[in-house]
Amino acid sequence: MENNDVVSRVINKGVPINTPVNISINFIYKSCKNKDKLDQLIYYQFGELGRITDSDKYKVQPVVPSEFQLYMDPETLQKKLCFSEDTILSLLEYNLGTKKTISRNYLSQLSRDELALKINKLRKIKKKGNLSKEEVLSRDFPRMYKLYLNEKQFFKEMQILVNKISTPGISREKLRELVYECSGRLSEYGYRTPPTIEGLKKIVNSFNLNSFCERYADYFQHVLDNEEIIYEKLQDNPISFNELDIDEEKLSLYLAFEFIAKISDDNTLDKQKYIYYLADYFGREQNRKNDNNTMLRMNEDLIITPALLYKEFTEILIKYPELRLVNFKDVDFSGMKEEEIVEFINEYLKVFKANWDIIPVGDIIKGLGDGKVNDPDMERRIEIFMEKQEFYSEFDPFMCVRGKKTFDGYIGYILSNGLVVLDKFFQNSKKGIVSKGDAIYCMNIEDFYRLSNYPKSVIRKDKNVICIEHRNGWQEKLSNIINHRDFTFKTKEEVEELQTKKLIKE
Numbered sequence: 001m002e003n004n005d006v007v008s009r010v011i012n013k014g015v016p017i018n019t020p021v022n023i024s025i026n027f028i029y030k031s032c033k034n035k036d037k038l039d040q041l042i043y044y045q046f047g048e049l050g051r052i053t054d055s056d057k058y059k060v061q062p063v064v065p066s067e068f069q070l071y072m073d074p075e076t077l078q079k080k081l082c083f084s085e086d087t088i089l090s091l092l093e094y095n096l097g098t099k100k101t102i103s104r105n106y107l108s109q110l111s112r113d114e115l116a117l118k119i120n121k122l123r124k125i126k127k128k129g130n131l132s133k134e135e136v137l138s139r140d141f142p143r144m145y146k147l148y149l150n151e152k153q154f155f156k157e158m159q160i161l162v163n164k165i166s167t168p169g170i171s172r173e174k175l176r177e178l179v180y181e182c183s184g185r186l187s188e189y190g191y192r193t194p195p196t197i198e199g200l201k202k203i204v205n206s207f208n209l210n211s212f213c214e215r216y217a218d219y220f221q222h223v224l225d226n227e228e229i230i231y232e233k234l235q236d237n238p239i240s241f242n243e244l245d246i247d248e249e250k251l252s253l254y255l256a257f258e259f260i261a262k263i264s265d266d267n268t269l270d271k272q273k274y275i276y277y278l279a280d281y282f283g284r285e286q287n288r289k290n291d292n293n294t295m296l297r298m299n300e301d302l303i304i305t306p307a308l309l310y311k312e313f314t315e316i317l318i319k320y321p322e323l324r325l326v327n328f329k330d331v332d333f334s335g336m337k338e339e340e341i342v343e344f345i346n347e348y349l350k351v352f353k354a355n356w357d358i359i360p361v362g363d364i365i366k367g368l369g370d371g372k373v374n375d376p377d378m379e380r381r382i383e384i385f386m387e388k389q390e391f392y393s394e395f396d397p398f399m400c401v402r403g404k405k406t407f408d409g410y411i412g413y414i415l416s417n418g419l420v421v422l423d424k425f426f427q428n429s430k431k432g433i434v435s436k437g438d439a440i441y442c443m444n445i446e447d448f449y450r451l452s453n454y455p456k457s458v459i460r461k462d463k464n465v466i467c468i469e470h471r472n473g474w475q476e477k478l479s480n481i482i483n484h485r486d487f488t489f490k491t492k493e494e495v496e497e498l499q500t501k502k503l504i505k506e
Helices: 006-011 025-031 035-052 085-096 112-123 133-140 142-165 172-187 197-205 209-225 227-235 248-264 272-284 286-290 306-319 338-355 378-392 445-451 456-461 474-484 492-501
Strands: 021-024 067-072 079-083 356-359 399-403 410-414 419-424 426-428 440-444 466-468
Touching: 006 079, 006 248, 021 025, 021 248, 025 035, 025 067, 025 248, 035 227, 079 227, 085 112, 085 142, 085 209, 085 227, 112 209, 133 142, 133 209, 142 172, 142 197, 142 209, 172 197, 209 227, 248 272, 248 306, 272 286, 272 306, 286 306, 378 474, 410 445, 419 445, 419 474, 440 445, 440 456, 440 474, 466 474
Parallel strands: none
Antiparallel strands: 021 067, 067 079, 356 399, 399 410, 410 419, 419 440, 440 466
16 A cells, blocks of 8 residues: 655655654744644644543643654654654743753753743743742743733623623523533633532633743653653554645655754754765755755755765764775665664674775875886876876765775765765875776775775776776776666665675674
């Protein structure tokens, strides 16, 4: 059966490992064509959030996040969206703080103890000098003051209704109508319908600033004390966007933007795991690298396109050369547990450390050294060296690597189409002695990882490797391979064969 949940399809691309990232509710709303249906879904989810956080019990409006969090079900390895624990705690700080707006990816900066102190301060709100309690609330808790004014207005309107109900000689039909209206509006704040008119009056007359602050302080403390339980319940209630008409390409672009933001964040510890979605995004559709037609307006000052993100992505790979660009889009991870997937990927990446140093794209060749070699063909060596310099200067690789040990003197160009080109520039890189014109090796990036721990003799004999000699026309031959050969990841069977034979080793 076709999966009509566009959101589920998009967020589950890449590798099935946990990559927490926040997704803007506002963006999903803007990208959805049938907004009425989305309104119903969001309204229902806010109700679920109120139920999970017991907002009705405390007679308050629930803290309402502006973002969902992407998380992965450890049993099914399916990524889903739910309200995030971090976002809820951040909103506690936001409601208890002096900020008038909450920014994108705003995270709590206060400890649990600091939040608890603010909650207690709200509970015991009191006059200060010439400032009334309301003025202190306005100064110290501007968000809560706004909520207070809203409730104050609400209960003022309720008082008018109660006064009408108490009007002498009111008809039974009008009385029933007013009681129904009053009870319905009070239920929005978690008040159960009282059995008598006196009960309605008691609820309406009970509102004051102290009771307001106590109710919200009790609620915030409840959320703080039960954050782990609340988050578990949130994960048990993931949000389904099935049947919503959402622009898949724009959603994919937006998620790529959020993943790049996550990698760029200095607080993100494991940046590598966010690479895989981006490698899939740009690797699956090659035209995205130059696409400036698909656009998203993030705010008044920022418009993003796939081409702009591609440029930013390459800059990130240069800034963080330890990141490995690997696209597992054709690898079947079904039947594997998350820890097995992580172990497989980690082993897969270790080969880089054995024989290669990742280097900035703009720092590929340091130039000729002072090393001397007694070779009558030195002039031809230098000529080939300069041909290489000229040819590869036109490259726009995702990443470059410099060989060590058996690969000393080699430069590897890792291209966006999955092709790796290895060319030897130096016979001795430390002395700057140029190579004799050794063969160029072209291979799939997966084969590069697989073969990197073996000597060149193994590479030359491998059936998946193409060798090109530095003879007349070598540039044209290499260009044809780069432009016309489809280098992509192999099948599940080949990956399983690598695991079985333990070809990936440190």
